[in-house]
Structure formats: C-alpha cells, structure tokens
Amino acid sequence: MNNYFNILKNNWKFFVIAIGILIVANTFNGILSISSFEKMYTDSVLSIYRDAAVNLKRTIELSIKFGKQLHEFYGINMLLEQFKEENSNITDISIARPGGEILYSLDSAKVHTVIPSNLIPDYLQGKETLCKYNPEKKLHDGMYYIFLEIRDKKKEITGMINVTFKESLVKQPLNLIIQWNLKKLAKTTLVVSVLLFSSMVWLFDFSTGRFQRKRLYCLLFLFLCLGQMIYSYYSITYFHEKYVGIIHLKTLGIQNQLTTEIEKFLTAGINICKLNKIDERLKSIADSTPYIDNINVLNKDMQLLCSAYDKHEDFPIKNNMESKQILQGTLKSKELISGHIQIQISKSAIQKKIFEIIMDSVTVLLISLVFITELLFFMFIFI
Template identity: 30%
Template sequence: MKKEAASQTRLVVTSIFILVLSQVFMAGLSTGSFEKIYLNFLTASYDIVARDFRRSVDQGLRFGKPLEKLFGIDRLMEEIHRKNEDLDNIVLFKPDGEMLYSLQKAEPSTFVPKALQIDFTRDVREGGSDTRTVLLEGRFHVLLPIISRENEWIGTIDLSFDEGVVESRKNAILLSNLKVLGAVTFAATILLAFLVLFFVSSRSGPDLPRRRVLFILAFVLVLAQLITSAANIRDFRSHYIEITRLKIVALTDRLRENIDHLLNKGVQINRLVRIEDVFEEILGNTMEIEKISITDTGGAELYAATTQRRDAGCGAVAFMSAASQPGDFEVFFPLRRTLDEKEVIEGFIKVHLSECTISKAVSKILLDAVTVVLISFLFLVELVIFFLIYMRKEMQSISREEEASFTYVLGRPVAFMYLFSVALSISFIPLQMKNLYEPMLGLSKEIVLALPISIEMLCAMITAFLAGMAIDWWGWHIPFGAGIGLSACGAFLSGSASTGLEFIVFRGIVGLGYGLSWMAIQGYVFTFTDPRYRARGISNLVAGIFSGQICGTAVGAMLAERIGYPGVFIAASALTFLPLFFVLIYMRPYFKKPESIVVQGPPRVGDFVRYVTDRNIFAVLVFVMVPFSVCQIGLLNYATPIYLSSLGISQSSIGRVLMVYGLSVITVAPLISRFVDRSSNKKIFITLGGIIGGLGLSVLYFTNGILAVLTAVFTLGLASSIGGSAQSAFVLDLDVTKEIGTGKAMSIQRSADKLGQMLGPVFIGAAIAVVGLENGIAISGMLYILCSILFSFTTRTGKS
C-alpha cells in the first residue's frame, strides 16, 4: 500500500515540477520583455539629454571656438546631472578616444576604453547621427557624435548610467510576478493532489490510466498558466503604459520649457511659429505617440500633428486596449506664463499615446503565453511517458512479455530531449552567420549565409552513413555517446565563434554529432524492439522527434530575443547532455551489440551499388527524398529566418512560424496514415504529397509576407504527413530492401536525406542570389512538383 501511495505522490511531485518550470519560464519571458522596454525608455530619455547637450556644444562651435576650448561646458554638465541623477558620468571625447571633458574629473590625456571608441564617420557622411548604446563593465553608455560645420565627425558625447538602474526595476517586476506564480502554483498543487487521489487509483501501479492522467495534468497546468498569464499580461500592460508616460514627460519637457519662455516674453499662445514642425520631429522619433497637440484653456485645438504609421496590424490587436480607462492614453502638460508674479495657465500640450503600439507590445506577451502553454502541454505528454518508464524501473520483477511491450517506449524521451536541444538554434543560424559575415572564395553573400547549415548537414550525412556500421560492430550506445559529446562541443563553440569561418567549422562539429546520435537512437529501436511492437516504436520515436523540435524551436527563438544568439548556443550545449543521463540511468541493460551481427557480415560496396541502382529505389532517392529535403531545410532553416527577419518580424514570431511545420505533421500524419495503410498503391500518396508541398512553396511567386511563408511551411508539413508514411511503406515492401537488410537500407536512405538537407540551403541561396528571395523559394517548389511527377512515371507498382 505504501508503494501505491508513493506512486501517486511521485506523479503529483513530478507534475508540479513541470508546472513550476513552465510558470517560471513565462515569468522570465514577461520580465525580460519589460527589461528591454525599460532600457529603451532610459536610452531614449538620455538620447534627448545628449541631443540637448550637443545643441549647446554646437552653439559654441558656430562662434568659431575649437572643441577643446568651449566655455561653461563643466557647469552645463553639472546642471544636466542635477536633472538626471541616475547618470554616473558625462564625457566628451575626441575621435581618437582622448577625453576632453568629464563630470568625474580625470587626468590630462586620459583615453576612454576602446569599446567606446565607435567610428561615426560613415554615419555622419550618410546624414545620420543616431545614438549608439554600449554595455561595458556594468554600465550602459549612450554615445552621440558631434558634427562640425563642415559636416565632419569631430567628437563624441558619452552619457553613462549603472546597469543596476535597469536591474532594480526589473527585479521589482520579477518579484511581483513570482508572488502571483507562488499563489497560483500553491492552489494548483492542492487541486492536482485532490484530482490524482480521487481519480487515479493507487492500485494502478505502473499501469496508470494514461489518458486520465494526461487529462488531469493538462487541465490543471493549462488552467494555472492561463491565470498566471492573465495576471502577467495585466501587470506588463500597466507598467508599459507607466513607462511610456514617463518617456513622454522626458520628450516634451524641453518643449514645454521653451513654450513657457516664449509666453513669458509676450508671445500669444495662438501665435507660435512652426510648432507643428517640432511635433512632427517628436512623432518621427517616438512610436508610442499617435497625436500631439496644443489646446487653449477651453479645450479648443490650436496646433496638432498626427502620425501616419497606423498599419493593418492595428485592427488585429485593438481588443488589447478595450478594457483601458479613458485617461490611460492621454497625457496633459500645462503651459504657463507669469503675470504680476502669479502663474497663469495659457493652455495645454496634449499627447495621445498610440493604443496600437502599446497593444502590439502586450500582444507579443500574449503570444508568448499561448506558446508556452502549448509547449508545456507537449512537455506534459513526455512527462507522463517518462513517469511510466520510472514506475517500470521501480518494479522488482518484470515478465518477458511486459518488457517487450515496454522497451520501444524508451527511445521516445531520448529523441525528445536530444531534438529539443538541437532545435534551440534552428530559427537563427543564418542570422548569426549574417552577423559574422565576411566574403569567402568569391561566393555570393546568399550562399555564404547558407554554408553553416550545409556543412552541418554534410557532416551529419557522413556520420549517418558510418553510424549503421558502428551500430553493427559496437552497439548503438557507443555512437550515441560520441554524438552527444560532439554535439555539445560544437554548440558551445558556436556560441563563442568570432568569425564566419569559425562558425561554419563549429556547426560542422554539431553535424558530426547529430548524424551519430540520430542514427544510434533509431538503431536502438530497430534492434531491441520486439517485431510485434516495432511500428509503435517507430511512431513513438517520430512523435518524440517532432515534439522536441517544436518545443526547442519555439523556446530557442524566445530565449534568443532575451539573451542573444550566443547564450542560446551555450544553453543548447548544456541541455544536450540530458538524453545521455537518461540513457545511462534507464537504458544500460541494452548496451550491447545486435545479435544479428554474425549473420549479416561486414557491409559491402556491392550492396550499396545494387540498392541505389534499383529503379524504384533510385526514383525514391532522387525524385522524392532529396527534393523534399532540399525544400525542407532550404525553407525552414535558411530562407524563413532570413526572409522574416528582413520584414522586421521578431525572433519569437519566426520560431512560432517554424513551429507550424511540426504541428501540421503531428496533427495530420496520424489521420492520413490510416488511409495510407488501407491503400495498396502507396505511389499515389507520395506523388500527391510532393505536389501539395511544391504548390505551397510556389505561393511566394504570387504573393509575399508572413502569411505566404506560413502557407509554405504548413503545406510542406502536410506534404511530409501525406508522403512520409507512404514512402516508408513503399520502400520497406520492396524485395531489394529485404535482400540488403533494413539497417543498411536505412543508412543509405538517411544519407540521401542528409544529402538533400546539405544541398537545400546552398541551392535556395543560389536561387535567391539570381532571382530574389520569394522567386527563389517559388522556383524550388515548382521543381519539387516536377520531381514528384517524374517519380510517378518512373517507378513500377510491382515489387523490384
């Protein structure tokens, strides 16, 4: 009885763990978003201060004074510091880094650090003079160039503030989120314990009712996350509006002072000259303002300017501001003049905040929340499977029949954890290469950006081909462990790469590991799964792969927005070891060679040649597997991140678009596989899948934008669902496959798959270089359709 109660307790504890993990992740995302917004607010505020300071410097330069001998500059810096107490220092230095003036007194001929010596020459020549923000040794530096009358860069203004200013505000928000999280998690724990105790029998032991357990866990987790997400979104919105209002105060403060000065000089409020030009400048630099105006004391509008930025996306997020209070989006500033030693209000500056911009920022958090709920559900499914494995391990004795019906499940959590870690970086590998870009071997930029993915797939192809032999000689566990080590090492080095060439080499190391581990876990399923359960083993393996890929892609994209690409690579490196720990704990009894090694003998070149020259096999490899892999990796890993990034789509949204591929496969494939199994003609499904996938990619020839890419990604997943299962059944039913052996045939097919994946980014990159991005993707789709038709005419319906 104690063991039975203990199983219920373990179920509750492990469920709470996944709940807390997902809750903390969601709180971290919303806090990270707020941190970025607050930092943007501070830098925008100090950008205004820096520009006002530069205007004062410009006045001295117009009188012919050299930058080194400006009068009253120290007093001006002290005045700026009094109004902005968070500023640590104000520095003015020459282009070579020599410090001319500093709020904190410095020795003569002192130079600022190299990291702050940004070259503004090109920006100034191109007519730009925007600020740059640099984080150095715990301090943010807002840098603004000083431009001479000859339009040359002659110096730089540096306003610095401590990183703790942002951290303190962020920590306050995080503490508020954690309080809500703690309360909701406590209530969820009680509810979960109640439901498990009353609806899951303690006598079930390892044979827990999976559907009932999954439903209970999903109900509690989704309910808890919805409550937490609603609270986080509400708090984020109120903080965002508060920060925006503070930003507006900083923006209009100087304008208000100038107008007050004019009013005190006797200028009438309805006689201000070119004030709309000032409004237009403010609107141009501030996304959060929709309208700015001046009214008299009776409310009559005297001057006004309205932004023209409102776009089609605003209507889609208008509901986010439906619950707003009327005063949330309006800020008033009184305009005064002194009359007989009394201040008289002459009118008001009225600023209307952009509901669209604020709602869009909040909707990003909402999308993140929905994504996390979906990811948590997928994690939950894997958790239930893991818990069943754990319960089996706890049993003292298991019959041979029970072990046979259980062995195939072990491959799923391994595949999930490994693909999760690998997929963390899928959405931004070409974007990181773009950051490190340098010309190579006279290749076009589009092809160079494709090289990290192509080299990774080339290396994976090589080791995938060799892995089949390694599994036969040493067992599946040796190549799996070697692959984990290589994958982790490559991911870690990818995060530290400083040149494009280094990044390409390090992704190649990841590919070497991927080919070994990927084939090793498949080898385990084929070798140690009872033939009666092999189909279930393969379907569970595929489910684990796609769940891991969906979760990893989304989580990696959201993390990249917060911690940057290098941080995600390092996180991926650490997480790569999780499946190795699982294997060492739960799968050690299967660390042995396949028993069939004595019968099969060593692989021969003749087997390879005979297999690939078979008419049906050749058609499958050349007209189906390679074209699909070219389109799959070319679109998902290469073209989609680059294209959506060029449209200004956030990294999180890029990850969500890529999720659609996996979601379409795991939702559609099980439904279609039933029709495939019943049909005796698998060729129809293979051809139909290729045509559908090609048509989806061809959509970009007629239209563009995120919806076009979304359509292409979804239809490619649909093509995989329709053609994938039919393709496997078609190949396995051929006599030549049975003659060469399933293991060797699997290695050859996976090598062809990796060949297509290697060629995909380079092929689409070359097409983009010639005809443009949209047309390049569309042409790939058209060629995919052609290959599918050729497959239909080339193959024979009978067995080879």
C-alpha cells in the same frame, strides 16, 4: 476520510511527481517569460535617457548651425547641469571629440581625458566595420554608456554626447519583475496542487486499489496546462502595465523638455500665439518618436495654436487622459498660465509592442506545453 489518506499514502509518488512536473514546468515558463521580456524592458529603460540626450543633441547642433564651435561652446556646462537636474539618476554626461577626448563634463576631473575606444561605437571613431549591429549603448564594469553623435551644418560628425549611469537603475526594476514572477509561480503551483490533491480520490480505482492511469494523466495534463495559461495571462497583463508605464515616463520627459523650451520664450516676452516655427520643432520630435501620435500647443482657453501634424480634432481633448494616452501640461509665463501642451500617445505603437509581448508569451506557453507533454509521456512509461 482515513481510506482517502491511505490511498494517497500508498500512491504518494504520483502526487509528488506531478507536483514536481508542475514546479519544473512553471520554472521553465518563468525563465523563458522573463528572458523574452528582459531585453525589451532594458531597451525601453535605456531609451528614456537616450531620448533625453537627443533633445540636448538638438540644442547643441542648432547652436553649431548658427556658428558656434564645439570646442568653444560658451554655456554648454549650464546645459549639462540642466540635463542632470532633469535626469537626476544619471552618473555623468560629457561632450567629447570623435576620438574620445572629453571637452566638457559634469565631473571636471574627466575633462581632457579620453573615453576608452572599446566603449565608443566604431562609426563615431570614423572606423569602418563589417558588423551591422554597432550599438550606441554599452555595458561596462556595472555602468551603461550611451553615445550620440553631434553633427555640424555640413552633417559631418564633430563630436559626441556620452551619458553614463549605473546598471542598477535597470537591474532593480528587473529584480522586482523576477520577484513578482516567483510569487505568481508559487501561487499557481499551490492552486494546481490543491486541485490535484482534491481530485486524487476520483482517480482511484477501488476495485484494483490502483490509480486509473489514463484518467490520471489526462487530469494532470489539464491541470498543468491550466496553471501555465493562468500564469501566462498574469505575465502578459503585468508586462503590459510595465511597458505602458515606461512609455508614460518617456513621454513625460519629452513634455517637460518642451515645456522648458517654450517657457523660455514666454518669459522673454514672446506671446504664445507668436511662437515662430514651433510647429517644426513639434514635428521633428513626433517624427523621431514612434510612440507619439501628435503634439499640440493650446492657449489658456484650450484653443489649438499649433501642432506637430495638421489633424482635425475637437479641443479640448479630454478623453483617455486618465488612461495615460494623453498627457497635458501647463505653460506659464512669470507664474501666470499662458497655455497648455498636450502629447497624444500612439495607441497603434503601444498595441504593436503589446502584440509582440503576447506573441512571445504564446510561444513560451506552447514550448512549456510541449515540455509538460514530454514529461508526462516519460512518467506514463516508467511509472
């Protein structure tokens, strides 16, 4: 045992440099992995609030279609308050003219003020732009601004919805992701270091008193690659869970919105079997939401009444509910159960996004392996 530690003591630089390469490679992998996932995660979180605003947009446009004027919209403040109740994390929601003058807002002090033009997308201001990417969402002074146009019955822009919320709503989950990555990197580094340390005696040539360099570099490459692959596997699994969780939250928000709309009719005395044109409403939501496969309304006996798409399925649908692929809610009228609503999450849409995550991770892994190879090559030459 003493000889073993003497060997390590006399050749400590190989071990230290190997661990240094591992730390650098893992850090490099972590930075690339987080960067590749950050945009997708941010867009997914922002789309939760955008999807909620789309439902409000439909309600307002439907009223305008039947003759209401945006600047004389009775009851719109109630809609904004309801939106705030359903999306409590937002800072404010306002309705403005295309030029930016705020007509309605949860913050009464903002009414008749003007949204800065640099925050408003050009197309909402009637400007022509050569830039193909003109985002509906912008980050300014620690606040996210999401804009959606409001169109009249002639399909002309008559106003816009502006939802604002703090950047911290996005940053806090991302910080947790970074912390998770750091922990996994530390564990991977520790495991590979222990393996490398325990293998040092196998690398030593007792006849010459030196390490067998070829065997050393082959083993280093093997262990470093193993560490990278383990970390990449954990990253893919973790990002998969996070993305599915976001899809679940977004779908739950749509389900709650539909539940509120349908229960208004039920409370007014309309029988659930006689909901007029509800299938068109379901179809419009499913058409504009790629991660939703179908939306079904069922009676209290779980018999299908209407759906977004006419698909032949067996009811009640119970498979995959635990895996969050199907969300089911209850429709009530005066505290009595009148029916149910089911939303089926599209497996193909999730698989497509997960495939993108996997391809990003594979790309990062290959880049990291090339990086490791280059470092080992220089180590082989100069040490």
